Amino acid sequence: MTVRTASARYEGLGKAGKGHVSSQSGVLSDTAYGFNTRFGDEKGTNPEELIAAAHASCFTMALSFALAKAGFEQGTLDTKAAVTLDPDGDGFKVTRSALTLQASVPGIDADRFAEIAADAKANCPISKLLDAEITLDHTLS
Structure with missing residues (x-):
């Protein structure tokens, strides 16, 4: 762990x-x-910028490892994450993290790449976190 x-x-x-x-x-x-x-x-x-950095880096690493596991040895992955904060009642809510990927992976066809990328998007730990239970332990002094 x-x-x-x-x-x-x-x-x-x-x-x-x-x-x-x-x-x-x-x-x-x-x-x-x-x-x-x-x-x-x-x-x-700010929190949204940190979430965007975490999501972009996590997804890109997950995709890199998935491509290596699928037998690809070379490539470049460049990802941008745009995290949207919208009003939500009296507060705010992160409503979206939009990943934009520029990739170069010699020898892969478009359908196989799309399949591997979609799996990395769904299964990177930060993607899972963005739809996770959140707990809180606190101390008030």
Whole structure:
């Protein structure tokens, strides 16, 4: 079993608050996030951008491994994920993650590629997460 961690801290509340997010690997280290990085153009990140990065990388890796398993040895896969955040009652909801793939795999026919890509889209762990039960353990101090 693999477990990866990240942490977030938010100081202040609502639009005036400022957040920082860090990841176990250190790739994110007190990276700014907040209202203006999510809904404006302030420098920093936001949850939807992180989900898009996770989905694009997970799908692309899953497809790469599936193609290798099918006997293909060369190729280039370039994926973009666009995650949409829409209003949902008094809050918001991620309603879509649209993957756009540019691929070059010598020797594969279009139908076989489409089949392998569709399976990778359906079965990469992040695709599964986007339609998963979410649990919460919390401490209030």
